[in-house]
Amino acid sequence: MAPATRSYSRQNPLYKALKELGKIYRTIYILRYISEEDLRKSVESVLSKVENANHFAKAVMVGNPQEFNWSTHYDQPTAEGCKRLIINAINYRNLLLLSQQICNCKTAEQKEELIKVISRTSTHTWHHINLHREFDFSELQTTRAFDMEAILNLFTG
Numbered sequence: 337m338a339p340a341t342r343s344y345s346r347q348n349p350l351y352k353a354l355k356e357l358g359k360i361y362r363t364i365y366i367l368r369y370i371s372e373e374d375l376r377k378s379v380e381s382v383l384s385k386v387e388n389a390n391h392f393a394k395a396v397m398v399g400n401p402q403e404f405n406w407s408t409h410y411d412q413p414t415a416e417g418c419k420r421l422i423i424n425a426i427n428y429r430n431l432l433l434l435s436q437q438i439c440n441c442k443t444a445e446q447k448e449e450l451i452k453v454i455s456r457t458s459t460h461t462w463h464h465i466n467l468h469r470e471f472d473f474s475e476l477q478t479t480r481a482f483d484m485e486a487i488l489n490l491f492t493g
């Protein structure tokens with residue numbers, strides 16, 4: 337019964353009309369993409385950021401993540417959760433570093449220029465982090481690397 341229903345739904349006039357409308361929108365978009373350089377740059381920029389995020393995720397997994405065989409079905413979500421935690425921690429640190437740089441700007445013009453540069457880039461960068469070491473956090477330093485009060489004032493005042 338289900339295949340007949342599916343086959344009938346493709347014959348439905350509304351389905352056909354929406355499918356044709358979709359073709360029109362797709363054609364218009366392709367023509368705009370070909371003719372508008374700003375649109376192409378915008379699309380390529382987003383695609384580069386997505387590709388960079390995928391490379392970032394692979395770098396965190398140390399090796400080829402598709403090659404790992406988990407001992408149980410429950411190990412894979414745990415490994416994925418750990419990977420997301422590491423990626424988010426690195427992104428958070430990158431955001432703190434960038435925010436600190438904004439705080440260190442001497443003039444409003446410098447701050448505005450830096451914000452423009454940051455908005456064209458991505459926090460999905462990891463090359464400055466050594467992912468092949470063992471880190472010991474048992475003796476945390478009491479000095480903070482970031483002026484959190486100044487960073488928070490960026491957003492509140």
